[in-house]
Amino acid sequence: MDDRTGTATEVWHGLRALVLERHDRRKQVSEALGMSFNRIKALRRIAAQPHTLRSLAEYMVIDAPYATLIVDDLAKRGLVERTANPADRRSKLVHITPRGKAAADEANRILDTPPEPLLALPPEDLAALDRIVNRLLD
Structure with a gap:
C-alpha cells in the first residue's frame, strides 16, 4: 500500500468512526420517535416525495414484503397513507401525512445537528472541512 492509499484509508476510518460510532444519531432519533431507524x-424518503412500495424497497435495498411491513406500520401510526397511483392503477403511492411530515422534520432536525467537536472547531477549520467535503461530494 502506498502512502497516499494508507493516508486515505486512515482518513476514511476516522470519518466512519466520527459519523457511525462516536456521533451516530440513529439511536437518538429512533428513541425520540419511538420506531426503528429503517422506519x-x-x-424521510416518503416525506421528500411520494413513492410506490417498489421504489421505496429499491431505495432502501430491502425486499418488497419488508417494505410493505414498514409502510403498514407507518400507516397504523398515522404517518403515511396509500393512494391510487395515477400513472399505474395496479400500484399505490405512499404519501406523507401532516403528522408524518412533523415526525420526518423532527428526525431531520436530530440527524442534522452537528456534534459538539465539530461546533468547537475554529471558523477556518470549518471552512477548510466544508471545502474538502464539497470536493468529495462532487
Missing part, C-alpha cells in the same frame, strides 16, 4: 429512513 425513519422510509418516512
Whole structure:
C-alpha cells in the first residue's frame, strides 16, 4: 500500500468512526420517535416525495414484503397513507401525512445537528472541512 492509499484509508476510518460510532444519531432519533431507524429512513424518503412500495424497497435495498411491513406500520401510526397511483392503477403511492411530515422534520432536525467537536472547531477549520467535503461530494 502506498502512502497516499494508507493516508486515505486512515482518513476514511476516522470519518466512519466520527459519523457511525462516536456521533451516530440513529439511536437518538429512533428513541425520540419511538420506531426503528429503517422506519425513519422510509418516512424521510416518503416525506421528500411520494413513492410506490417498489421504489421505496429499491431505495432502501430491502425486499418488497419488508417494505410493505414498514409502510403498514407507518400507516397504523398515522404517518403515511396509500393512494391510487395515477400513472399505474395496479400500484399505490405512499404519501406523507401532516403528522408524518412533523415526525420526518423532527428526525431531520436530530440527524442534522452537528456534534459538539465539530461546533468547537475554529471558523477556518470549518471552512477548510466544508471545502474538502464539497470536493468529495462532487
